[in-house]
Amino acid sequence: MADGADRRAPPTPPISLIGGAFVALLAVLVSTGGAPGDRLAAAEAAFPLRIRGATGRVIHLAAPPRRVVSLAPSITENLLAIGLDRELVGVSDADDYPPDRLLSRPRVGGVVISAERVVALQPDLVIGVNDLQREQLERLGALGLPVLAVDASSLGETIALIRLLGRVTGRRSQAEGLAAALERRAASVPPGVRRSVYIEVWHEPVMAAAGGTLIDDLVRRAGGVNVFAQARGYPQVAAERIVARDPQVILMIYPGRGQLMRRPGWSTITAVRAERVYELPASLVTRPGPRAVDGLEIVARLLRGSP
Secondary structure (H helix, E strand, C coil): CCCCCCCCCCCCCCHHHCCCCECCCCEEEECCCCCHHHHHHHHHHCCCEEEECCCCCEEEECCCCCCEEECCHHHHHHHHHCCCCCCEEEECCCCCCCHHHCCCCCECECCCECHHHHHHCCCCEEEEEHHHHHHHHHHHHHCCCCEEEEECCCHHHHHHHHHHHHHHHCCHHHHHHHHHHHHHHHHHCCCCCCCEEEEEEEECCEEECCECCHHHHHHHHCCCEECCCCCECCCECCHHHHHHHCCCEEEECCCCHHHHHCCCCHHHCHHHHCCCEEECCHHHHHCCCCCHHHHHHHHHHHHCCCC
């Protein structure tokens, strides 16, 4: 179904919705010691760092990490996008982009992370998604590993996450360049027509993307109004509720447009009658990473009526 990590990702089939990370609740404090000249040099290098992650656990980084393990596809995409290639020694089973840079990397598990594999890689930084992996991250931390838990459920938080990852990995300038470029692109996206939107993330059971998710934020930025924006995460919804809200556009993050349009009773929905039902590339709208701006551009184009 979908890929990417997002807050309160759907249970079951869409393990691919794992790919994401969020920045709220994370504070980074720089502490230095030594003579004034030494402190200045350390501050310019941004190390050593004392970091409190989304779980509240504090880790210390004396220098830029040389062995990093990523536990989610979105984290991996972000790290590779800021040049952390040689240092990335382990990734999750769900990682699939960019494919040519993942072929030889050790895998450490998917929904269930293998602590044994992670420990064997001898990482000096492990980064995971708090909302999806909190208990597993706490277990890894209890083993003495430096674990950073992060979260991001909007485009703004995604860009902040990129800056954060640049800071903790010693890739501050690369991350800032990428973040600034993404901000410029996002600001230049012309909004689509203001239409009501239903976002379906799965069909058995029927699940919607509601408020507090990356794709909800992209729809809002593109000018749309999510018909389930008042709910949170990825709730199961009854078909009659969707029909009653009569969305003008339906966005799907899995293949199945034809089947959706043939559902009993759905022919009365404005989106179905107008054939404004679209399948989206899931990784572009569910993963908090650089390609989320691509997702924003697609959503805005669809709301303008240009498939």
